[in-house]
Amino acid sequence: MTSPLINKFVVVGIGLIGGSLATGLRQRGACAEVIGIARKAETCTEAVNYGVVDRAYTSLQEIAHELTAGDIIFIAVPTLSVNSVFEEIKQHISSDVTITDGASVKGSVQLAAEAVFGAVPPQLVLGHPIAGSEKSGVTAANPNLYERHRIILTPLESTSDVHLDLVARMWQAVGAEVLSMSVEEHDEVLGATSHLPHVIAYSLVDTLAQDINNPNIFRYAAGGFRDFTRIASSDPVMWHDIMKANKSAILKSMDLFIDNLSRLRKGIEQGDSDYLLDVFSRAKEARDEFTLMLAKRQAAPKED
């Protein structure tokens, strides 16, 4: 029997993102043991009972002494809580242990690491799985969540190749495709393709619920509205953190969107058929191309 890729896999924050990676690695035999860390004792019990982790603790300190090279700590807490996990790591964790994270914003994690460690340590590989769900919590953990999904790693000059390679192989083990880009490009791209749509979905649902004076407004909404607003059911705290962590990129993309929408509003007001048909046709074409690209990716043979 060959030994697994990872010895101890430690997941800090046992929610959808962390729990899914934990069960995914476990089911594929890619780690010897899964250890969970959660703030609440209740979550620890639930995670063990639910079979997502082998054992769980309320503090990283409790298992610090047993971690060494070949072990991975995966930080999967809300973006603005990464900071306090770094504090614990600095105090207790050996520099041999590979550390990575799954936060949706990378610039703020880099800043937090610099603030805590002085500089981003070679063992820390910043990353972000482009996968998720409007569901949250340990019971939403899904071992196949990352199958054929993309993982963006944003290594820095200081990142060690050994740790980078282990993290990349960890994600490949659960069926994901690993890509690499700069922290800045990541935050800009995600600001536009993920954070902006979430802001819009929250604001649209809030407009209908709060600002439109019709208590029956949702009664007549249909399936298109359900798909369109699915992401407005996402975890408010997680998204609050993302708004703060990626503020400048989000404001930039919001401004571009508000400008575009205001031009469209003017086109509608003036009955400018050419303008409306131009925008709608361009958007349909871009969106159809995107769907085709996703379909091709789903159909492509799996990379092993």
Next chain:
Amino acid sequence: MTSPLINKFVVVGIGLIGGSLATGLRQRGACAEVIGIARKAETCTEAVNYGVVDRAYTSLQEIAHELTAGDIIFIAVPTLSVNSVFEEIKQHISSDVTITDGASVKGSVQLAAEAVFGAVPPQLVLGHPIAGSEKSGVTAANPNLYERHRIILTPLESTSDVHLDLVARMWQAVGAEVLSMSVEEHDEVLGATSHLPHVIAYSLVDTLAQDINNPNIFRYAAGGFRDFTRIASSDPVMWHDIMKANKSAILKSMDLFIDNLSRLRKGIEQGDSDYLLDVFSRAKEARDEFTLMLAKRQAAPKED
């Protein structure tokens, strides 16, 4: 053998909406014959070959002489083309024939009918199926499209009960639930729950495709983005027409949305955690309630 509910079912505009009702009625034995009317001879041939209609013509005039009480004409052309169908009806169709439509805006159809007929004739029942798809054309026809979906009828003082009743039973025959409201309420509710989301989706995709200077922007978008932008793949001409036909209600809901989004933008800029958490939590709650409502509706026993 009992005779079917409808004798001749005539569908003017053989696309997703018309074709789906035609095949739905046919498969359930609710009409004796389906006749299609399409502007292009090519569409007529395709609709016959595809089995959506029994026979098809490029003009309503060609079958006018054979239509009488118990027959239904369903107008399923883009909103702004309803006008020219009314002209043909006025010239050629008997006042015994039941006429209804599926346009997404009812105020503009009422105005068109008043312009052509002088007043909305008793035989004309305005209606709107709250169902659809980003797909279009006769090949997208789906006999079960209206199953458990809602149909809003907007009868006027002048509408005859006989015709209203036949139209309601037609929709029930394909598994839909029939509701009734005023033309004004319909246009306001749909402006907010359907037309506004479409404007936003088109504008978001256009912002990413045109305004953001990154050719790879769509490469890193994921499933949430796909769901969120599905409606931006809808037919541009159909939506152009809706924007013109329901202009005032759409502008009103756009203004409420742009105001809400601008307040949220300010909250993000100022790092106002309370405000962000309030909006996100309120929206999540409203959206979760909406999902529950849809789920209950799907689970409810079918009305026959």
